[in-house]
Amino acid sequence: MPFINDILTYKSLSIVGLEKNTGKTECLNYVLSRLKDMDKRIALTSIGIDGESRDIVTNTHKPEIRIYNGMIFISAEKHYLQRRITSEILDVSNIHTSLGRLVTARALSSDKVMLSGPPDTHTLKSLIAGMSQYNVDLTIVDGALSRLSLASPAVTEGMVLATGAAYSANIPELVRKTKYVIDLINLPEVEPALKQQLDAVESGILAIDPQGCLHDLNVQSVFMLEKAKDRIFSHGNRLFVAGATSNNLFEFLRMQKNAASIELIVKDFTKIFATPDVYYSFIRKGGTVKVVTRTKLAAVCINPVSPQGYRLSSDELKAAMQDALQMPVYDVKKL
């Protein structure tokens, strides 16, 4: 039973697809079907609510998740009322999403369910923390890596990454693109004292001086960086960007004389939107990137089939991927 025992060491886990149809749902269904026979209490939720509509666009089947008797799940009112599963409502939150309030329920039978969850990172975090009142051992988040989603799956302790032909139909290309995401996931965390300080910062760009003091540069986002170029290094070479980081930022940092001593800190790896070439050329110049919250990569799953009909060789892809990533890789179709 691959990687299930690893998963059980976490209190929270997100399962994230690099693209639609990279096998995230299969992966999640596999994990749940294995967990159901273990003596563990599982809770399930999802990030955001856009899954349904996008699936209508690509015309693939709806990502319903199979939930087993006794598991706790969270879904928005609208999806909850559409359910077929027999379940007992435990709580209705005051948090409103576009599909209504979030309902926490315990499954009393086993069936497929549409999941929907908190719309932002903060709510997701407190929701995961709140699961302890139901003695939940592991909270699983059906995640998404998208700039459209405000909630970041990186708040979970562990992460399972699903990648596959839908992300790229060319094996070396797919491996390279996946390797990039995994490099980002594995970025080191800042020291605990700084982590605590930066956790509370929700916006803006801050400079961190050698004494560890924070200085707000009064720049709202990296898109306004032009206006602050002259002040950026007035407190040393460490920078914290609370929001998204773009190619522009990485290019700007790379071109500086002090590039080799620059340390860029982001909230978590999902905040890096630079393309691989731009990111790596900053790293090659000697720059450092760190995160405030790091999530541990628990497993990588591949789906060799794409919805457009490409079918890559499972074994070849798996071997290439394992070789590049130096960690075990699983084919969701063979789990």
Add this chain to the structure above:
Amino acid sequence: MQLKAALAEIYGLRYMIDRLDIKSGLAHRVLLASPFIVSQKELQHQLELVSSTQKSLCDDSTKPLLGKVTIKLAQVRDIGGTAKSIQKGITLNDIELFEIKSFALIAQEVKELLKTIPFLGEQLPSLLAVVELLDPEGTRIPSFYISSHFDANLAPLRRQLLGLELMLEDSTDEQLQRDADEVRSKIEAIEDGVRQRLSTLLASHANELAKAISAIASIDILIAKAKQAVADSLVMPVIGGETTSYQGLFYPQLKEVLEQQNKRYQPIDVEVNRGSCLITGANMAGKTVLLKTLALSQAMCQYGFFVPAQSAQIALVDHILFSIIDEQSELSGLSSYGAEMLKVNHIVQMAKKQHRLLVLIDELARTTNPTEGRAIVNAVANFLDECNVRAIITTHYSGLGAMCRKLRVKGFIDSSGDTQITIRNIGDYIDYSLVEDDGTSVPHEALRIAQILGVDADILTAAANQLGANLNSNKN
């Protein structure tokens, strides 16, 4: 006027409401919809409830109970919408049934806790029947689903479905699938039947539910009001007489700001009689704050709050009418004078119709020339005096002929000697208390205050010279 609307009109009221420690969104909604109480009997009842709640909060035997009640209140959801659906006979869904159940459970727990505080507990009707209806197992746990206790036919069908689903996990047999779907639709039909039955039965309890909802909100609001009365040193006003009289009246927001800066706040004593009253006083002597405080205090009283004073006697009014200058009127296309006159006209029209009014006008006609301005002040003061409404008008004009009561803010204390008065300590050198005055002359402190504020000496000297020249020419 509902409290919600008054928030926009009465200065400082929002500050007090925002600081109320209200636990549930339900109570917050009910509070904002609370009416301006003009009936003495009703208001007296409200104020006495706040007073009794305050006593219970300070009593060691009941204080812990109220603590537990507030924890329960924090779990209350606003089921106002669901309660309406019940009354209209709409079939409720599981989420709504869950809400009713958890509300009823909380209400029952609160009722139990309040057994020894009957004046609060008695407001709350028993929802035991609702609890028993939605919790047939008697677990008293706030979770909900259509369990087989609601319909005995559910259990065997659900067992059957579970068996079929187990088989379907390892098979794609179409017959099995059809069987499962058939069982599912049977279950669904029974569940819908249960929902309809529960909704119909709940409809017969709609009155108790509605009463319980408003009682829960009222308990929450009362506890919050009583807590605020203790924390902010508010006092229960004596109401219903013909006099409005305050000892130690204060403006809570300003008091707190000054206290944070370790500065002195001077509460004042004031009476608001029928008829007009003109108040003069130096700039920065607190005339505007006085008007705001009077409006705030009157509003708080008639929305059922204690008031910011050491002791207070308040005559009830039907409306509080306010004209204060720091309002934006440019956007409506009127000059500040134009906007003020329209407002004053509104006040005059109201005063013609009824006399239970509190009228507060700040620096009437100050934005026009002094000759006509003085005439307007006299006219309005005389008119309101005749209408016998409670009107207070502040002004800088001297020699006002109106035959009404006149007060003056004492103003600058003669500072002996060495301490330099600056913009920082100016408050320490002003006596904000009110004294009776004949109104023939008004304080001339404008230049002195400008000097303290650090206005350029060139201007001050020139202005002083001008004054001197005027005096001389008057003498000649």
